[in-house]
Amino acid sequence: MTTFMTKTTTFGLAIGVAVAALVGPVQADVNAPLAALGPPPIPSDNKQTPEKIELGKLLFFDTRLSGDASVACSTCHEPKQGWGFSGDISRGYPGTIHWRNSQTVVNSAYYGKLFWAGSAKSLEAQAPSAAKGGVAGNLETDIGTARLAFIPEYRKRFKDVFGDEYPKMKNAWRAMASFERTLVQRDTPFDKYMNGDKSALSEEAVRGKGLFEGKANCIECHNGALFSDQKYYNLGVPRAETWLDNGLAQITFRFENYAKGVTQKMYREVKDDAGFYFRTKLEQDKGKFRTPSLRYTLYTAPYMHNGTFFDLQEVVEFYNEGGGKNEFSANKTDLIKPLNLSEDEITDLVAFLESLSGDEIKIASPKLPPYAPLPAPVR
Known part of the structure; x- marks a missing residue:
């Protein structure tokens, strides 16, 4: 079988792409012809900035945003595994196993709803649903807020990006969503x-x-x-x-x-x-x-x-x-x-x-x- 050969490169954050002034997700249309992918939609209430994206990147990889501080978003959405998970079903919170396959984060910015059954309406809603889910991150909001407060660099970054005196979890999810909106591929x-x-x-x-x-x-x-x-x-x-x-x-x-x-x-x-x-x-x-x-x-x-x-x-x-x-x-x-x-x-x-x-x-x-x-x- 003849296959298309690819090469591995280091991905640079496409900030210029990510700040494109679009207002909604790709519209579903059963009659839509195949087309090249345009810039990802950016919600008007969560504009992209380099500082917010960098904060979101740190949080995406930080295991402290889980109940026992052992599971990060990147645990089930591994960059080396297509930003998904290598197993048939994803690993779960310690002591559990998930029941579905982890979907890739790449190009998730274009979906109108997230998860296999569309239970989250945005990346901002998807992040806490996974992080706080009993078989995923199992994080309590109060403990997450306290942990972020005890990390000086996060206190500074949250204040610079959101104006928070102390980090707020709702803004942690917004930052993570901003980072995820940079994980797009349009040059296939x-x-x-x-x-x-x-x-x-x-x-x-x-x-x-x-x-x-x-x-x-x-x-x-x-x-x-x-x-x-x-x-x-x-x-x-x-x-x-x-x-x-x-x-x-x-x-x-x-x-x-x-x-x-x-x-x-x-x-x-x-x-x-x-x-x-x-x-x-x-x-x-x-x-x-x-x-x-x-x-x-x-x-x-x-x-x-x-x-x-x-x-x-x-x-x-x-x-x-x-x-x-x-x-x-x-x-x-x-x-x-x-x-x-x-x-x-x-x-x-x-x-x-x-x-x-x-x-x-x-x-x-x-x-x-x-x-x-x-x-x-x-x-």
Whole structure:
């Protein structure tokens, strides 16, 4: 199989890009044609500044923003793992295991809602949801506020950026969101091709693009510049082979079922993740998950909400077979049908998918500021 070769580079914060004056996320449109990616949207109530971005970067890597000070955002969203997690499901807070695959942070600035079931409306809302979640960061707001107050460099940075006499957690989330909005990739071979450089894609990738928009009909859901319509579908994704035998993950899964208010019968009997149903409580939404972007996927394996596929070839073969079966297959979308792609066509389609990723985005973990006693009051 001919694949697009990439190289690893050090990622510089695209501050000029990040401060682009856009007012909202990429608009989902099932009919949107494929396009090069524009600048990320920046909310009017959380403007980008270099100082805020740098503060957010420090906080993103700081384990002290978790209950036992052992888990940072970067623990489950590792730069070296595509800003996601290398396992099929993410590690959890110590003593637990998560129940879903960690999605990449790269290009998350373009989503209208975050998480697999769209439960967070912005990056500012996503950050505390993860950091304070019982099976993720398990942070109490009061302890987080106190820890930040005992770090002199953070006191200075929060005062310079937000005017806070002492750091406030709501502004910590805003700073982290600002940093995450710099993790964008707009210079992929595909983007270069769409911007006029017709040599940017291999012959295989060009043929794959034709299949993507035609015979394979991937564009039905993976459309627009983000390659996502941001809607929710049941694809019949099968459960991972080890899912039922993973005791800690099963405990987390039952806890999440209970916390999200499912019926007692469902709590005791359901074995598969109900996804979007947790938000809507509608039977027809069981097993649905948001369409993920296909950008940067060269680095983000494994794939799907449960990490059940380990390379892009497996994903394409899954679709080629017409999807799969799970506990909620009655809700499986009618859009999923056997594609009858040949081996050569599968190879071409994978080559196109690989062209949606550019150089790997690498950032070294920053040196974090130490604790120190609070200054004595002036008398």
